[in-house]
Amino acid sequence: MRTPSQAPSRPSSRSGLSPRVLIAGALSLAIGLALTGAAKAGPTLDAIKARGSIKVGVGTQPGFFSPDSNGRWQGFFVDFGRALSIAVFNNPDKVQFVASSPQQRLPSLQSGEFDILLSGVTQTFTRATKLGFHFGPVVFYDGQGLLVPKKLGVTKGKDLNGATVCVQTGTTGELNITDFFRQNKITFKPVVIEETAENQKAFASGRCDVLTQDSSDLAITRTQLPKPDDYVLLPERISKEPLAPAIRYGDDQWLEIVNWAVYATIQAEELGITQANIDSFLTSADPTIRRFLGVDPSLGEAAKLDPKFAYTIVKTVGNYGEIFDRNVGPATKVGLDRGFNKLWTQGGLLYAPPFR
Template identity: 55%
Template sequence: MTVSRAHGLLASLALAGIAACSSGAAGDVAGASAGAHRGQGGTLSAVRARGAVKCGITQGAGFATADDSGRWRGFDVDFCRALAVAIFGDTSKVQLVPFTQQQRFSGLQSGEVDLLVNGSSVTSSRALERNFHFGPVYFYDGQGFLTPKSSKVARAAQLDGATVCVQQGTTTELNLADFARKNGISFKPVVMEDLRGAVGALASGRCDAISQDGAGLATTRTMLRNPNEYVILPDRISKEPIAPVLRFGDDQWLEVVNWVFRAPVEAEEFGISRATVARAAQSSDPSVRRFLGLEPGVTDGFGLNARWTYNVIAAIGNYGEIFDRNLGPKTPLGMERGLNKLWSDGGLMYSPPFR
């Protein structure tokens, strides 16, 4: 089965799905219209009935990779597991469905997954034209360039006339063309369906640079044989706020996702970590007690276990822990927090209050 065939097959299945479905995946959608007056689209009950959250991911070092024992790990995976903990109290009650960048939206639209946690950026056209909802931004990123040090390029604007490899299925091609137009330069894009193709082309010298999101560049750099011979240019040519993506029409599910994604940030703001959550539960601070579900009426809506926040922090940790474990300086990706620091440290991470 070839790459393109497999993709074509999936696309035609999606098409056939739209044509032929009158039950199954479309059931969620049918439920959406039935329960629309209460804003309950039925995704949460479908998840409960199935006994697992179906989370669409995209493979990438640090974000979603299978380890030696075949267990999925990574930044995105941890957020998927946080949902499983909040709903079922169990990190394993999650089905991770890998999508390419290309397949992800049709996969979500056809009901194959309950949400995407795969590095998709929030954009107006995806919300207004394509009818997707976005949960909270859990990662701030921007598109940049990775080049060989030997090309002696310091800034992106010096790449005039360069051949730039990009992976298909993202807004990368658009950002690249915009950047070139704005700066009056030109690029020759080589559009690869598969990231490995782009990496191979950079390594062999076919391309002068790879352009993708900053996080992607850090991942890509680790895939090269001599990562130290390559440099990530300082320019960020786009804003890429990464958030979970949901189908329209299910307010209840949106709110569950919203608050589960905020909990690790709120925990970090309180200074509560995996190690200290048990002690924090003894705290007399009313806001901490409310956050950990020790006061009624704060975290116990939609039939969730009132102590789900406690369980999530105990099982997954706070935002800083999730970041450091998967992406931080001690990992092969070696990423700095940057914009992803807490607002109180000069970053953009900020959780609305749990009260």
């Protein structure tokens, strides 16, 4: 038994180092290994780099994604595909766009036909859990809308009491429109048609007063009607359709590249940086701007990206507002208002986490 005058004995180790030093060293090693593991590319990013290009699944709606007369893909979602190409390869053209139908796009992504879906896919609980997809930031806040002839003389959905509505059978749209009219205590007469094209033809022929689909689809449909200016998309959105990039599980670094490439376009708009004025910001003393544009290279180095990846994205495709306005904004044939796709500072939902 130790007497009060005896000093407590210190546990020893074969190395001669105290346990405290050994534990600290072990923790440092573990943290180092964890950070090294986090920096490694996963299977999708490895395949992209080995192939030398990104395979992007898209749809075929003018304004959002469609090839021009020279076969070069153009559109809102296409620009985000080029932003990803810049982030990975520092080149906007290391990307292959592949059209896919709504029925096949998710199975094709799961099977590895694409590296990412930028086809206007809605982020849902089931897709993110049961089906096993990761989603990047929402790039387009959509919702089911209401397209009507101007001659109907209505300005909002609540004015549609007694209207005849063309709706596709067996879709969530059928339930959404029923709920909308019930919640507003008004009535409607459904014209239920199975095929999208036939649904649109019925509306164009005057068989119904209202056509209801996702608002972005309605905007395209409007441009394809014989006299587009005779129709108006009402302001209501009667469902939530957050459209986001989708990738397979299993590649966290690829997901982070997707995230921050999208956020770069939003952050640029928040900072007032555009394609035209971006070079004037390179001499800014603001540390936020210096980090964002790669003048201070610390962020790019930490992410193993070119420090100027955000600069190159904005210089090439523009900020979010420019991408939106150029492809689907009020001055285009699609003619969409920003709506929820405005910055949070302007009453919208777009928000980029800090670049620091």
